[in-house]
Amino acid sequence: MVFGHKIIMEKQKTKLIKILILLPCLWLIGQITVAANLYPYPATGSYTTGQSFSVAIYVSSADQELNAASGIISFPKDKLEVTSLSKNGSIISLWAQEPQFSNTAGSINFEGIILNPGYQGTAGKILTINFKAKVSGEAPLTFISGSILANDGQGTNILSSLGSALYAIEVPLSGPAAEQGESKAVIVGTPPAPLVTSVTHPYSDSWYKSTEPEFSWNLPTGTESVHLLVSKSPQVTPIVAYTPAINYKKLDSLDNGIWYFHVQLKNQNGWGGVTHFRFQIDNQSPDYFNIELQPEDDTTEPVRSFNFSAHDAISGIQSYEIQIDGGETLTWDDDGSHLYKTPILPPGHHTAVFKALDGAENFLVQTAEFVIDPLATPVINEYPKILSSDEPLIIKGQSYPDSEIIIWLQREAAEPQSFRAETDENGSFVFLPDEKLRNGIYTMWAETVDQRGAKSLPTEKYTILIQPTMFWQIGNWTISFLSIIIPLIALIFFLVALVWRIWRQLNNLRTRVKKEANEVHKTFHKEITTLKRLAQKNTKLMGKFLTKEKLTKKEKETLHKLKEDMEQAIKKVDKEIEDVNRQVE
Numbered sequence: 001m002v003f004g005h006k007i008i009m010e011k012q013k014t015k016l017i018k019i020l021i022l023l024p025c026l027w028l029i030g031q032i033t034v035a036a037n038l039y040p041y042p043a044t045g046s047y048t049t050g051q052s053f054s055v056a057i058y059v060s061s062a063d064q065e066l067n068a069a070s071g072i073i074s075f076p077k078d079k080l081e082v083t084s085l086s087k088n089g090s091i092i093s094l095w096a097q098e099p100q101f102s103n104t105a106g107s108i109n110f111e112g113i114i115l116n117p118g119y120q121g122t123a124g125k126i127l128t129i130n131f132k133a134k135v136s137g138e139a140p141l142t143f144i145s146g147s148i149l150a151n152d153g154q155g156t157n158i159l160s161s162l163g164s165a166l167y168a169i170e171v172p173l174s175g176p177a178a179e180q181g182e183s184k185a186v187i188v189g190t191p192p193a194p195l196v197t198s199v200t201h202p203y204s205d206s207w208y209k210s211t212e213p214e215f216s217w218n219l220p221t222g223t224e225s226v227h228l229l230v231s232k233s234p235q236v237t238p239i240v241a242y243t244p245a246i247n248y249k250k251l252d253s254l255d256n257g258i259w260y261f262h263v264q265l266k267n268q269n270g271w272g273g274v275t276h277f278r279f280q281i282d283n284q285s286p287d288y289f290n291i292e293l294q295p296e297d298d299t300t301e302p303v304r305s306f307n308f309s310a311h312d313a314i315s316g317i318q319s320y321e322i323q324i325d326g327g328e329t330l331t332w333d334d335d336g337s338h339l340y341k342t343p344i345l346p347p348g349h350h351t352a353v354f355k356a357l358d359g360a361e362n363f364l365v366q367t368a369e370f371v372i373d374p375l376a377t378p379v380i381n382e383y384p385k386i387l388s389s390d391e392p393l394i395i396k397g398q399s400y401p402d403s404e405i406i407i408w409l410q411r412e413a414a415e416p417q418s419f420r421a422e423t424d425e426n427g428s429f430v431f432l433p434d435e436k437l438r439n440g441i442y443t444m445w446a447e448t449v450d451q452r453g454a455k456s457l458p459t460e461k462y463t464i465l466i467q468p469t470m471f472w473q474i475g476n477w478t479i480s481f482l483s484i485i486i487p488l489i490a491l492i493f494f495l496v497a498l499v500w501r502i503w504r505q506l507n508n509l510r511t512r513v514k515k516e517a518n519e520v521h522k523t524f525h526k527e528i529t530t531l532k533r534l535a536q537k538n539t540k541l542m543g544k545f546l547t548k549e550k551l552t553k554k555e556k557e558t559l560h561k562l563k564e565d566m567e568q569a570i571k572k573v574d575k576e577i578e579d580v581n582r583q584v585e
Contacts, residue, residue, distance in 0.1 A: 035061065035062060035063040035064070035158065035160055036059065036060060036061035036063075036064070036066060036148040036158045036159055036160055037059070037060050037148075037159065037160050037161040037162065037163060038057065038058070038059055038060075038069065038071050038126075038143060038146045038148065038159070038161075038162050038163060039057075039058055039060065039161075039162070039163025039164075040055050040056070040057055040058075040073075040141050040163055040164070040165040041055070041056050041057075041058055041165075042055070042165070043163065043164070043165045043166070044165065044166055044167065044168075044229070044230075044240070045165075045167045045168070045231060045232075046167070046168040046169075046170065046229060046230075046231025046232065046233040046236040046260075046262075047133045047167060047168070047169055047170070047231075047232075047233065048133065048169070048170050048233050049133050049134065049135060049136055049169060049170070050132070050133060051132070051133050052083065052130065052131065052132045052133075053130075053131055053133070053167075054128055054129065054130050054131070055128070055129045055131060055141065055165065056125055056127075056128045056129075057071070057073070057110075057125075057126045057127050057128075057129065058123050058124060058125055058126065059091070059119070059124045059126055059148060060121070060122045060123065060124070061119065061120055061121065061124070061148060061158065062120070062121065062122050063120075064120065064150050064151075064152075064158055065117060065118035065119065065120045065150065065151040066114065066118050066119055066120070066148050066149060066150055066151055066158065067113060067114045067115070067116070067118040067119075067149060067150070067151035068096075068111075068112065068113045068114065068147075068148070068149035068155070069092070069110075069111075069112060069114075069126060069146075069147070069148050069149070070096075070109075070110060070111035070112070070146060070147050071109065071110060071111075071143055071145065071146035071147070071162075072107060072108070072109045072143065072144040072145045072146070073107065073108040073109070073129075073141060073142070073143055073144070074106055074107055074141075074142050074143075074144050075106050075107070075108070075131075075139065075140075075141050076106060076137075076139050076140065077103055077104065077105070077106030078134065078135065079133065079134055079135055079136075079137050079138075079139040079169055080106075080131045080132070080133065080134060080139050080167075080169075081103050081131065081132045081134055082101040082103055082108065082129060082130065082131060083130045083131065083132050084130045085099045085100075085101060085108070085127055085128070085129060085130070086127060086128040086130065087099065087127055087128075088128065089125050089128075090112075090125055090126055090127055091114055091119050091124040091125060091126065092110075092112030092113065092114060092126060092127075093112075093113065093114055093115050094112060094113040094114075094115065095110075095111070095112045095113075096111045096112060096113060097109070097110070097111040097112075099127050101129075107144070108129060110126060110127055112126070114151075116151065117151065118151035133167075133169045134169075135169065136169045136170050137168075137169055138166060138167070138168060138169075138239060139166070139167040139168075139169055140164065140165070140166050140167075141164060141165040141166070141167070142162075142164045143162035143163070143164065146159055146162050147159055166239060168229065168231065168233075168236050168237065168239055170233050170235060170236045170237075187269055187270045187271070187272075188269070189267075189269035189270075190265075190266070190267060190269045190270045190271060190272035190273075191220050191222075191223060191265035191266070191267050191272035191273070192220075192272055192273050193263075193264075193272065193273030193274055193275040194217040194218060194219075194220075194263055194265055194275050195217060195218065195275070196215055196216070196217045196261065196263055196275050196277040197215070197216055197217070198213055198214060198215050198216075198261075198277070198279060199214055199216075200212070200213045200214045201213045201279035201280070201281075204277070204278040204279060204280070205280075206280065206359070207280045207281070207282045207314075207315040207358070207359035207360035208279070208280065208281060208282070208360055209281075209282065209283045209360045209361070209362065210281070210283070211253045211254050211255075211256075211281055211283055212250060212251060212252060212253060212254070213250070213251050213254070213259075213261070213279055213281070214248070214249070214250045214251075215248070215249050215250075215251075215261050215263075215277065216247055216248045216249075217247055217263055217275070218247065219245055219247045219265065220265070220267070222267040222268060223245045223265050223266070223267055224243065224244070224245060224266050224267055224268065225241055225242060225243040225244070225245050225265075225266040226241070226242045226245040226246055226247075226263065226264065226265055226266070227239060227240060227241055227242075227262075227263070227264040227265075227266070227271065227274075228240050228242065228249060228261075228262065228263055228264075229261075229262045230251055230254070230259055230260070230261050230262070231259070231260055231262065232257060232258065232259055232260065233260060234260050234276055234278070235260075235262075235274075235276050236260070236262050236276070237262070237264070237274060238262040238263065238264050238274065245265065245266075249261075254281055255281070256281050256282050256283060256284055256314045257280070257281060257282075257314065258278065258279075258280050259278070259279050259280070259281065260276050260277065260278050260279075261276075261277040261279065262274055262275065262276050262277075263275045263277070280315065280359075280360075281360075282312075282314040282315040282358060282359060282360040282362060283360065283362065284314060284362060285358075285362045285363060285364050286310055286311060286312040286317060286356050286357075286358050286362065286363070286364050287311045287312055287313055288309070288310065288311055288364070289308075289309070289310040289354075289356040289364035289365075289366055290308075290309040290310070290366070291306050291307070291308055291309075291354055291366045291368055292306065292307040292309075293305075293306055293368055293370055294306065294307060294339075299371070299372070299373040300347070300372065300373045300374065300375055300454045301372070301452065301454065302344045302345050302346070302347075302372060302452055302453045302454045302455070303341055303342055303343070303344055303345070303452070303453070304341070304342045304345070304370055304372070305339055305340065305341050305342075306339070306340045306341075306342075306352075306354070306368065307338055307339055307340075308320065308334065308338045308339070308340055308354070308356070309338060310356040310364070312356075312358040312359075312362075314358065314359075315358045315359025315360050315362075316358060316359055317334070317356055317357070317358055318357055318358060318359050319331055319332065319333050319334075319357050320332045320333075320334065320340070320354060320355065320356055320357070321354075321355040321357065321363075322340070322352065322353070322354055322355075323352070323353045324342060324343075324345070324350060324351070324352045324353075325350055325351060325352075326351075340354075344452075344453035345372055346372070346455055347372045347373060347374035347375075347454075347455055347456070347457065348371070348372060348374075349369065349370075349371050350369065350370055350371070350372065351367065351368075351369050352367065352368045352369075352370070353365065353366075353367050354366045354367070354368070372454075374454075374455060374456050374457045375400065375448050375450060375454055375455060375456035376399070376400070376448070376456060377447070377448070377456045377457050377458070377459055378397050378398065378399035378405055378429075378446050378447065378448045378456060378459060379397050379398045379399070379459075380395065380396075380397045380446060380459055380462065381396050381397050381398060382394070382395065382396040382397075383395045383396070383444065383462055383464065384464060385462075385463070385464060385465065386464075386465045386467065387464060387465065387466045387467070388466075388467060388468070389436065389437075389439055389466055389467065389468050392432060393431075393432070393433055393437060393464070393466070394430065394431070394432055395407060395421075395430070395431040395444070395446075396428070396429070396430050396431075397428075397429055397431075397446065398423075398427050398428055398429070399423050399427050399429065399448045399456075400423060400427055400448055400450055401423055401424065401425050401426060401427045402422075402423060402424075402425060402451070403422075403423050403427075403448050403449065403450045403451070404420055404421070404422060404423075404448070404449045404450070405420065405421045405422070405423060405429045405431070405446055405447075405448055405449075406418050406419070406420055406446065406447050406448075406449060407419040407420070407421060407431050407444065407446050408444065408445050408446065408447075408458070409433075409437070409442050409443070409444055410442065410443045410444075411437075411438065411440045411441070411442050412440055412441055412442075416443075419431065419433055437466050438466070439466050439467055439468055440465075440466060441463065441464075441465055441466075442463070442464040442465075442466060443461050443462070443463060443464075444461065444462045444463075444464055445458045445459050445460065445461045445462065446458065446459050447459070
């Protein structure tokens with residue numbers, strides 16, 4: 001019995017230890033899964049007394065589905081009044097208790113259920129509260145209590161936090177506010193209202209697309225804290241404190257409209273004056289832009305009219321940009337008639353691109369295509385095909401009465417030149433240029449322009465040859481002939497002189513060569529004669545020597561060979577001298 005009792009005690013002890021170990025784990029799991037909260041939006045704002053505004057209550061549960069939410073909200077009954085509650089857009093599908101409010105108690109309560117599969121997300125709208133501002137001051141909005149139940153079959157409360165909001169209520173100004181106003185410091189020695197600048201929204205009366213404005217200001221020595229606030233009221237005391245003081249602030253995405261950025265500095269003497277910096281945001285295209293081409297009875301009308309209808313609720317329509325046929329972009333300001341007229345356009349098919357721009361240069365684009373028919377092409381009845389330069393150029397034709405005829409003349413590859421002629425009441429015209437035209441081949445065509453500026457298509461192109469007079473042609477031919485003959489004669493004289501000079505130089509060279517050859521011949525002849533005498537003398541001596549002396553066979557052959565070589569050399573020299581004499585001759 002004792003042994004069994006000990007076993008039971010040990011089992012219970014072991015079970016207790018397991019429970020003690022498991023409890024922290026369960027608590028930790030519960031902490032991990034709890035990630036839901038209730039919060040109002042917007043969390044801040046500035047409104048004037050008598051102004052109505054709305055605050056939405058949202059639920060966030062990013063980690064787990066929820067199927068129920070409830071809460072009690074408190075608001076200052078002396079500063080705010082609830083005018084209505086709206087369930088439009090709510091994720092609650094079944095209300096356990098209809099949302100209620102009490103302006104006497106300054107409270108709002110709600111309790112609702114979300115059917116399966118529940119809701120999981122970060123911005124589930126529960127209801128919208130419509131307030132009306134009563135008196136100036138700070139108006140906090142806080143949750144007294146709340147709960148968010150998980151869709152886990154057990155109704156686990158996964159609420160992790162309750163949000164709050166703080167709104168500023170001010171008395172409205174009488175008359176427009178300055179672009180950057182100042183509220184003077186009340187306490188002596190406190191910082192003056194700082195000068196606020198913005199790189200994104202530098203000019204308070206201009207509109208900008210950026211929804212994330214940036215502001216900066218200087219901090220005087222001794223500045224401890226700064227109060228900031230952005231609102232749509234021109235003069236509000238800022239309530240969001242930054243300690244230590246900052247001198248730069250970038251705001252997150254703001255809605256379109258006119259805003260005010262309020263800055264107040266604090267030193268050891270207290271809070272100083274307030275700066276109210278106005279800035280304007282518009283990042284939306286105009287609401288609409290419509291164009292309508294006005295009908296014309298006469299399809300040759302060179303000026304077409306368009307009726308514009310455009311609207312922008314935020315910054316307003318400021319101007320229009322117009323581009324026709326891909327040409328230069330023109331800016332047009334509406335004079336209030338909303339009727340735009342094109343410049344005078346030539347006949348043919350046209351494409352127009354219209355752009356309506358608002359104050360922040362957001363725009364809408366419309367296009368239109370239209371056709372302008374040409375006037376009837378003028379008729380050329382008479383023109384000269386060949387013309388002497390001393391004869392006048394006369395061109396005759398027919399077109400619309402009391403209209404203008406543009407005559408185009410293009411000389412060869414030069415740029416075309418335009419001339420003008422007028423038609424009479426019968427439509428006839430005669431063109432006679434004021435100045436004589438230069439000689440050459442001309443291409444001529446014509447087109448009609450009426451008093452409205454409407455044009456016709458050009459006529460076919462005609463060729464006109466303007467040539468010099470016969471006397472001028474003969475003189476020109478003579479000059480051309482002489483210009484060829486005279487250089488040719490000069491060239492012949494030059495060649496004759498050149499040949500004569502070369503012949504003289506060759507003759508002089510020949511004389512000098514002949515003289516030198518004669519001198520060489522005499523010298524060679526003299527030397528050869530001397531050599532021949534010596535050779536003959538030596539030959540005789542050799543003969544005697546050969547007869548008297550006894551020589552070997554080899555020596556005799558050598559002497560005999562020497563004799564023959566000398567005779568051959570003499571013959572060759574004589575021959576070369578004769579050849580030189582023949583060449584010189």
